[in-house]
Amino acid sequence: MAWQQLHLQCKKDDVDLAEALLLEAGALSIALDDAGDQPLFEPLPGESPLWDDVILTALFDANTENGNADAVEALSHNVAAEVNANRVWVSGLDDKDWEREWMIHYQPIECANDLWIVPNWLTPPKPEATNIIMDPGLAFGTGYHATTRLCLDWLTEQDLTDKVVIDYGCGSGILGIAALLLGAKQVFAVDIDPQAVLATNQNAERNQVADKLQAFLPQDFDEFRIKQAIAPVDVIAANILAKPLIGLAPYFATLIAKKGKIVLAGLIESQTEAVKSAYQPYFSIDSSHAFSAQEDQHWQRLSGEFTG
Known part of the structure; x- marks a missing residue:
């Protein structure tokens, strides 16, 4: 495994502390996800709302001293105790072409009346239709x-x-x-x-x-x-x-x-x-x-x- 992932579920009030501890321990990145089924609507610029229960996923380089499987397993128990985590687990992650990995989640979409939304790196499946060629980018409104x-x-x-x-x-x-x-x-x-x-x-x-x-x-x-x-x-x-x-x-x-x-x-x-x-x-x-x-x-x- 090229990477180790530490997953930790905690209350939103404990997220900042959990992030600080994980970054201090050598995490390369931290992702936040909903631990339940709580909708968050599109925030205004500058706002960063969180779910009540959050899953943090910290990514570690498995080839380093702090990122090998044993080190991440030990860290998981220490951080979980500090932030009163509801649950914690560790998983391995194979290396991928991360620059292109996200693109596989976007495919052409057929809307009403022969209108299509087509990611800009794909060929329109129906060239004669009305095709909107989109780069999902950072802005809201991919059509998905x-x-x-x-x-x-x-x-x-x-x-x-x-x-x-x-x-x-x-x-x-x-x-x-x-x-x-x-x-x-x-x-x-x-x-x-x-x-x-x-x-x-x-x-x-x-x-x-x-x-x-x-x-x-x-x-x-x-x-x-x-x-x-x-x-x-x-x-x-x-x-x-x-x-x-x-x-x-x-x-x-x-x-x-x-x-x-x-x-x-x-x-x-x-x-x-x-x-x-x-x-x-x-x-x-x-x-x-x-x-x-x-x-x-x-x-x-x-x-x-x-x-x-």
């Missing part, structure tokens, strides 16, 4: 998450020909790029994360729609649309979280044209009524557009039309 799929499926059902679209909370830019490939003439993509703005621009180039897409941080977008006197848009897609969606309702009402369409995602079933209530003063929300993704019965989508 239920909320993204819900929005993509909705976009394929709309007549986007010559429409102007805002992709708010753009992440990787996948929704805005899909809108352009489906006929939209212009997309304004907005995200609070600079990494998302970068990823969106790169993916727009990759899909040959960069001339029709502009990506912004929120303040920059507001300055741009005021300076350029941007007219109200035809469609807003916002795949974020319930709390920011609620706060953005009156703002979105200032961005969209009469009878403009909106789609909202990033919600679980218990949040839909609060979000609907926030949007109903401005939009007619069609409850028939609220449904769960097949992959996860908790995720919901809302859509509607701006009433003014």
Whole structure:
């Protein structure tokens, strides 16, 4: 074995101490995973929420004094005692081509109405289809998450020909790029994360729609649309979280044209009524557009039309 892994389950309050002890003992890296089934929604930049019960996995070089099987086994008992671990175990790990290992988890995805998401290192399985070529990168929105799929499926059902679209909370830019490939003439993509703005621009180039897409941080977008006197848009897609969606309702009402369409995602079933209530003063929300993704019965989508 080229590597030894020490796995340790503890409460989130003990994670910092466990990490410090493992790094001090020579761990090359530490990964954190959910020890139960507790959802964590996409955090804001700078936030690092943790599950109540966490599994830490520390990686050691088996060819070193501190990383051989006996040393890691002894360390596991010492660290477990210090942090009151619920359980601890050690496993071996063969060497791999780690730079490419993560790529095997991504395969082309078929969405509704012949729309495909294809990782940029693979060949589209159906070249004649509408193919979004994506680099998963560091931004949210690979198409593998239920909320993204819900929005993509909705976009394929709309007549986007010559429409102007805002992709708010753009992440990787996948929704805005899909809108352009489906006929939209212009997309304004907005995200609070600079990494998302970068990823969106790169993916727009990759899909040959960069001339029709502009990506912004929120303040920059507001300055741009005021300076350029941007007219109200035809469609807003916002795949974020319930709390920011609620706060953005009156703002979105200032961005969209009469009878403009909106789609909202990033919600679980218990949040839909609060979000609907926030949007109903401005939009007619069609409850028939609220449904769960097949992959996860908790995720919901809302859509509607701006009433003014």
